[in-house]
Amino acid sequence: DIVMTQSPDSLAVSLGERATINCKSTQSVLYSSNNKNYLAWYQQKPGQPPKLLIYWASTRESGVPDRFIGSGSGTDFTLTISSLQADDVAVYYCHQYYDTPWTFGQGTKVEIK
Amino acid sequence: QVQLVESGGGVVQPGRSLRLSCAASGFTFSSYGMHWVRQAPGKGLEWVAVISFDGSNTYYGDSVKGRFTISRDNSKNTLYLQMDSLRTEDTAVYYCAKTGSARACDYWGQGTLVTVSS
Numbered sequence: 685d686i687v688m689t690q691s692p693d694s695l696a697v698s699l700g701e702r703a704t705i706n707c708k709s710t711q712s713v714l715y716s717s718n719n720k721n722y723l724a725w726y727q728q729k730p731g732q733p734p735k736l737l738i739y740w741a742s743t744r745e746s747g748v749p750d751r752f753i754g755s756g757s758g759t760d761f762t763l764t765i766s767s768l769q770a771d772d773v774a775v776y777y778c779h780q781y782y783d784t785p786w787t788f789g790q791g792t793k794v795e796i797k
Numbered sequence: 798q799v800q801l802v803e804s805g806g807g808v809v810q811p812g813r814s815l816r817l818s819c820a821a822s823g824f825t826f827s828s829y830g831m832h833w834v835r836q837a838p839g840k841g842l843e844w845v846a847v848i849s850f851d852g853s854n855t856y857y858g859d860s861v862k863g864r865f866t867i868s869r870d871n872s873k874n875t876l877y878l879q880m881d882s883l884r885t886e887d888t889a890v891y892y893c894a895k896t897g898s899a900r901a902c903d904y905w906g907q908g909t910l911v912t913v914s915s
Binding site: 736784 | 832842843844847856857858859892897900901902903906
């Protein structure tokens with residue numbers, strides 16, 4: 685199974701500042717035939733289902749603010765919130781859909797400092 | 798708009814069975830793979846199972862393999878999860894989710910809570 689490990693487990697950032705979440709997989713999720721990373725990022729607020737933010741490691745889902753930026757390739761990925769807003773307080777998960785069983789990172793809780 | 802509505806959750810004793818349903822609307826259900834993903838109270842997300850658009854292929858997470866069965870009825874736009882031999886560690890909110898064109902899950906239901914307890 686591909687294990688996804690996020691860091692840090694939690695972080696507190698001031699409003700307007702940058703938040704950075706890292707995600708590492710135990711094997712590459714880059715599919716060589718189409719050069720796409722099968723890596724997504726989700727945001728989950730309390731009492732709500734996850735919301736897709738980023739797929740193919742760096743493509744924003746429709747309607748997602750451009751302050752959410754996904755980057756990385758292979759086994760190392762990053763979600764950056766360029767200017768944290770109050771509405772961004774949530775838990776963020778990385779997720780590989782390269783191979784079954786699909787797996788998620790353990791989550792990173794983002795709070796306001 | 799896409800809607801996914803789960804039902805069938807509740808309290809069940811260990812060893813018993815339960816069947817979850819997910820009613821889909823707002824998209825061509827028969828064209829998309831569908832997933833079940835669960836979340837234990839206060840914990841992270843765990844992928845449970847996926848079924849192809851036509852039901853011909855299914856895959857399961859290691860913790861539910863041999864006990865859970867995912868299925869679908871495209872004539873009723875409904876996804877199912879048959880859960881047998883339930884264990885206390887199966888206690889979770891169960892979400893159904895639609896596979897997007899980019900293969901990641903793009904829409905999720907609100908979830909249904911399953912509590913396995915004696």
